[in-house]
Amino acid sequence: MKKFPLHKAFTFLEPGPVLLIGTRDKGKNNIMTLSWSMVMDFTPQFAFLTGPWNFSYAALTKTKECVISVPTVEMAQTVVKIGDCCGADTDKFKKFNLTPLAAQNVKAPLIKECLANIECRVTDHIKKHNIFVLEALAAWYEPRHKEKRTIHAVGDGTFITDGHKINLRKFMADKLPPGV
């Protein structure tokens, strides 16, 4: 994977794709599927929502770090199945033939099969709302990944794949952050 400019990392998350959240606790890697996330301004800061009902919650609150991975269309079934089993009794990397790669700033693993990976540390945990606030530390991108289309959860078991792109830069050039 190639380093990706940190100030542009939000462009992977802003479209709202389903994400995989990698954690590592007690020497074990784990992954959860998540679609309740949002970009926080143009800084490399993100928020997502998860709670004690999720096995990854303990690792997140304890280690205060994770990796946000961006899967693409060909992983759709795997992504759903990752969300439908539990790290308490399943080694998800093994079960789904995924390859953990060492991150640079956190112990949580990158996922080789994903289009992009963002190393993050938890900077705040708004317990009242189960919201985690994250700061991105490094971003990685696989330029050889042929499939670029991500998937978006509808919430009813169906998923929308990315369609075509529209370029409307000329109508909002003054609103874009520098270098994006």
Add this chain to the structure above:
Amino acid sequence: MKKFPLHKAFTFLEPGPVLLIGTRDKGKNNIMTLSWSMVMDFTPQFAFLTGPWNFSYAALTKTKECVISVPTVEMAQTVVKIGDCCGADTDKFKKFNLTPLAAQNVKAPLIKECLANIECRVTDHIKKHNIFVLEALAAWYEPRHKEKRTIHAVGDGTFITDGHKINLRKFMADKLPPGV
């Protein structure tokens, strides 16, 4: 517009489309464009991020209500232009030929030209992070709206349109909330 079941209102927002946020203050309707939002669990609860740099911020904090409208592909240019001008000196409904419709629970207007509209009240404002937490009060849907595809902001002035849908319900039936 037809009433849409409130417990399914999150299915409009979970895929992460660009949204229009309608407010009404001092007798004037206003709209802002927003893509920093997320679903909060399967309840009709949402979060979005905006701050004092946005003219709608004052109306949101004062009236504690808004309407979340979901525009589709044919409105893409309008959506961007709405985000590129300011309600302080512009009547955006007039400028962009949009039709305000009376909501049932809030003074903020629905937008007739959108696929769906969700009336919301602000239940919390996490000032430290500029996050607003919203409870949905009623949801509306235009079944005759031919274009169903929404748009997703990349953040660099380009937008991804909805592509085809994948049905993976059978792999996550046990995770879906009742009636969805």
